[in-house]
Amino acid sequence: MKLKELIITCGIIGIILMMIVPIPTLLIDFLLIVNITIALTILLVAMNTKSALDFAIFPAILLVTTIFRLALSISTTRSILSKAEGGEVIETFGQWVGGGDVIIGFVVFLILVVVQFIVITKGSERVAEVAARFTLDAMPGKQMSIDADLNSGIINEFEAKERRSTIERESNFFGAMDGASKFIKGDAIATIVMMIINLVGGFIIGMVNWDLSFAESLNKFTILTIGDGLVAQIPALLISTASGLIVTRSASDGNLSEDITAQLFKYPKLLYVAAGTIAMLGFTPIGIMRTWPFAIGIAIGAYLIQTSQSKKAAQDELLVEEQQIEEVRSPESVISLLQVDPIEFEFGYGLIPLADTQQGGDLLDRIIMIRRQCALELGLVVPVIRIRDNIQLKPNEYVIKIKGNTVARGELLLNHYLAMSPGFEDDSIHGIETTEPAFGLPAIWIDEMTKERAELSGYTVVDPPSVVATHLTEIVKRHAHELLGRQETKALVENVKTNYPALVDELIPSIMSLGDVQKVLTKLLQEKVSIRDLVTIFETLADYGQYSKDTDVLTEYVRQSLSRQITLQYSTxxxxxxxxxxxxxxxxxxxxxxxxxxxxxxxxxxxxxxxxxxxxxxxxxxxxxxxxxxxxxxxxxxxxxxxxxxxxxxxxxxxxxxxxxxxxxxxxxxxxxxxx
Missing domain, CATH: 3.40.50.12790 (FHIPEP family, domain 4)
Incomplete structure (x- = not known):
C-alpha cells in the first residue's frame, strides 16, 4: 500500500477509535485545529472549482469530515464532563466570542447554530435534492442529443463516450450529494444535543463532583459548552457553505471569484446609480462624512471597470479583425465558398418589406407553412430555404435557385394585387399586364381601388406575398426529386426505423442499398407521387427487391402498392x-x-x-x-x-x-x- 493510502486508512480508523478511547487535551487541541484547517481548505477548493465534477470526491469527504467532527465532539464532551476542561482551543473560543460575558457568548452561539441549521444546512439540502432530481430527469434527453450529434457526424465515437461518461458522473455526483446533505443536517442536530448535554450535565457534575458553587459551575461549563460548540460549528459552517457553493453553481466556465467579478460588475453604469443613491443618503441624519467617501469609492471603481471593459472590447475587436484577415489569407478559407444551398430565394431591394417583420412582412412564416405543406403532401422534409437580398436584381424582381442554379424568376408590385380573369374579360378592370409566375397564366396588376370591383367581376385576386408563396410551393414540388439526396433519405429511413426496426433491417442493406432506395423515392417524387407512406413503400421493396434490382421496375411495383393514394390524388x-x-x-x-x-x-x-x-x-x-x-x-x-x-x-x-x-x-x- 502506498504511503498516502496508508495515512488515509489509518486516519479513518483513528477517527472511529476517537469515539471510544479517551484522548489527552493537548491532542484534542491539535485535532481541533486540523478540523478547522480541513474545513477551510474544502471551502477554498469549492470556490475555485469550475465544475461540480472537478470536486467529485466531495460527497465522500463530506461524510468523513462529519464523522471526524462528531468524533471530536464526543472526545471534547468526555473531557469536559470528566475533567471540567476541554483544552486551550475550546477555552479561548468560549471566552473570546462572548468578550468575557457568558450571556452574550451564549446568545451569539445560539444565533450561529440557528444560521447553520435553518439557513445554510436546510438550503443546501433542498438544492442538492432538486439538482439530483433534475439531473436524473434530463439524462434521457442528453443521451438522445449525444446520439443525434454522433449520427450527424458532429462528434466521433470517442467524444460521444466522453460525454456519456460525464452525464453518468453528474448523475452519480448529484445523487450522492442528495444523500450526503443529510449528514450535514444530522451533524447540526447532534451538535445541539451535545451542547445541551455539556451544559446541563456539566452544570450538575460541577456542583456534585467538583464542589463548585451554582454561579461558578454555570459560568465554567457555559464557557466550555460555547467553546466546544464553536469549534464544532465553525468547520461545519465552512463545509456547509462549500456544499451550497458546489450544488448551486451551474452554467459557469470559471471559478467563483472569476464569475463574481465578470457577472456582478458586468454593468458599471449601474454602479454609478448605486453611488448616487448612497450619496443621497448623506443628506439624511446619517451624514455626508459617513456616506460620501463610500459613494466616491464606488464611482471611482465604476469608472475604472468601464475603462477596463472599453480597452478589452477594443482589443477583442482588433483580435477578431486580425483573425478574419488570417482566415481570408489561409488556403482553407476557400472551402466555405464551395457550400451550395439546396434552395435559395433572392430578391431585389424593393421587395425587402416582404421579409422584414418590422415592416409587416410575413414571408418567413409563409415559408414555414410551405415546408409543413410539402411534408404533408409529398412526405418530404424540405431543406431550410436561404433568403437573401441581391442588389444585382431589379428592385421588384426575385429568383428561386435550386442548388445554386436559377430555376424560376418573377416580378412583384408590392402595393398592387395580382388579378386573374375567370375566362372572360371585364373592360372596366384596368391594370398592368403580366403573367402569373407559378402557372404561367395571363394576369394584371391592379391597385387597391380596383380590387373590390375585380373580385365582384369574378377575378381571382391575390396579394404579392401569396403570389411568392404559391410560386415557391410549386417550384419545390416540381423539383422535389432534386432535394432528396442520400443524407435526406437516411434521415427518413431512421425515422421509419424508430417504429418499424424489423422492416428497415430486412430491407437495408441486405436487399437494397440506401442509394437504390433513394433512386426509387426520387422517381416517385419526379411524378409527384407522395412518399409519406414509407412503410408501404419499404414493404413493397422488401417483397420485390429480392427478384429485381432494376429501380424502374421496383418503382412500378411501389406505384401499384400505392394505388389507393394515387387514385385519391387524381379522382373526385x-x-x-x-x-x-x-x-x-x-x-x-x-x-x-x-x-x-x-x-x-x-x-x-x-x-x-x-x-x-x-x-x-x-x-x-x-x-x-x-x-x-x-x-x-x-x-x-x-x-x-x-x-x-x-x-x-x-x-x-x-x-x-x-x-x-x-x-x-x-x-x-x-x-x-x-x-x-
Whole structure:
C-alpha cells in the first residue's frame, strides 16, 4: 500500500477509535485545529472549482469530515464532563466570542447554530435534492442529443463516450450529494444535543463532583459548552457553505471569484446609480462624512471597470479583425465558398418589406407553412430555404435557385394585387399586364381601388406575398426529386426505423442499398407521387427487391402498392375519371422498341416515331386543357414506364397512370385515344 493510502486508512480508523478511547487535551487541541484547517481548505477548493465534477470526491469527504467532527465532539464532551476542561482551543473560543460575558457568548452561539441549521444546512439540502432530481430527469434527453450529434457526424465515437461518461458522473455526483446533505443536517442536530448535554450535565457534575458553587459551575461549563460548540460549528459552517457553493453553481466556465467579478460588475453604469443613491443618503441624519467617501469609492471603481471593459472590447475587436484577415489569407478559407444551398430565394431591394417583420412582412412564416405543406403532401422534409437580398436584381424582381442554379424568376408590385380573369374579360378592370409566375397564366396588376370591383367581376385576386408563396410551393414540388439526396433519405429511413426496426433491417442493406432506395423515392417524387407512406413503400421493396434490382421496375411495383393514394390524388368522389388512353398500335410500337442493357431496360425509338407520339399526345392534352379539364394519360402496366421515358422531357407535368394504379371502384371514361 502506498504511503498516502496508508495515512488515509489509518486516519479513518483513528477517527472511529476517537469515539471510544479517551484522548489527552493537548491532542484534542491539535485535532481541533486540523478540523478547522480541513474545513477551510474544502471551502477554498469549492470556490475555485469550475465544475461540480472537478470536486467529485466531495460527497465522500463530506461524510468523513462529519464523522471526524462528531468524533471530536464526543472526545471534547468526555473531557469536559470528566475533567471540567476541554483544552486551550475550546477555552479561548468560549471566552473570546462572548468578550468575557457568558450571556452574550451564549446568545451569539445560539444565533450561529440557528444560521447553520435553518439557513445554510436546510438550503443546501433542498438544492442538492432538486439538482439530483433534475439531473436524473434530463439524462434521457442528453443521451438522445449525444446520439443525434454522433449520427450527424458532429462528434466521433470517442467524444460521444466522453460525454456519456460525464452525464453518468453528474448523475452519480448529484445523487450522492442528495444523500450526503443529510449528514450535514444530522451533524447540526447532534451538535445541539451535545451542547445541551455539556451544559446541563456539566452544570450538575460541577456542583456534585467538583464542589463548585451554582454561579461558578454555570459560568465554567457555559464557557466550555460555547467553546466546544464553536469549534464544532465553525468547520461545519465552512463545509456547509462549500456544499451550497458546489450544488448551486451551474452554467459557469470559471471559478467563483472569476464569475463574481465578470457577472456582478458586468454593468458599471449601474454602479454609478448605486453611488448616487448612497450619496443621497448623506443628506439624511446619517451624514455626508459617513456616506460620501463610500459613494466616491464606488464611482471611482465604476469608472475604472468601464475603462477596463472599453480597452478589452477594443482589443477583442482588433483580435477578431486580425483573425478574419488570417482566415481570408489561409488556403482553407476557400472551402466555405464551395457550400451550395439546396434552395435559395433572392430578391431585389424593393421587395425587402416582404421579409422584414418590422415592416409587416410575413414571408418567413409563409415559408414555414410551405415546408409543413410539402411534408404533408409529398412526405418530404424540405431543406431550410436561404433568403437573401441581391442588389444585382431589379428592385421588384426575385429568383428561386435550386442548388445554386436559377430555376424560376418573377416580378412583384408590392402595393398592387395580382388579378386573374375567370375566362372572360371585364373592360372596366384596368391594370398592368403580366403573367402569373407559378402557372404561367395571363394576369394584371391592379391597385387597391380596383380590387373590390375585380373580385365582384369574378377575378381571382391575390396579394404579392401569396403570389411568392404559391410560386415557391410549386417550384419545390416540381423539383422535389432534386432535394432528396442520400443524407435526406437516411434521415427518413431512421425515422421509419424508430417504429418499424424489423422492416428497415430486412430491407437495408441486405436487399437494397440506401442509394437504390433513394433512386426509387426520387422517381416517385419526379411524378409527384407522395412518399409519406414509407412503410408501404419499404414493404413493397422488401417483397420485390429480392427478384429485381432494376429501380424502374421496383418503382412500378411501389406505384401499384400505392394505388389507393394515387387514385385519391387524381379522382373526385362521385365523378368518373376522364382519361386519355393509349391505342394498341402505340403500345405495340413501344414494346417492340424496348432494349435491355446492364443498367435495365429502355426505349429506343427512331426520331420520326418519337415526334409522332409527341404530336398526337400534345393534341389530346391541349384539347382537354382548353375545356378546363386535367389531362391524365392511362395505359397498360407493361408500357407505362416506357411511355413516361419517351414524353418525360416535353410533358413532364402530365400524369401517366396504369390500370393497376387505379382502384377497381373508380369509373374511368376515355375522352381521347393516342395512336400512331
Amino acid at each position: 368522389a362521385g365523378q368518373s375519371l376522364r382519361v386519355i388512353t393509349v391505342g394498341a398500335q402505340l403500345e405495340k410500337k413501344l414494346i417492340d422498341a424496348v432494349q435491355q442493357n446492364d443498367q435495365g431496360s429502355y426505349v429506343s425509338l427512331d426520331p420520326v416515331s418519337s415526334q409522332q407520339i409527341y404530336q398526337r399526345l400534345t393534341e389530346q392534352v391541349n384539347r382537354l386543357l382548353q375545356s378546363g379539364q386535367q389531362p391524365i394519360v392511362l395505359t397498360s402496366p407493361t408500357i407505362r414506364m416506357y411511355l413516361r421515358q419517351v414524353v418525360a422531357r416535353t410533358l413532364q407535368d402530365i400524369p401517366i397512370l396504369s390500370y393497376s394504379e387505379l382502384e377497381p371502384n373508380v369509373e374511368v371514361q376515355s375522352v381521347g385515344v393516342v395512336n400512331l
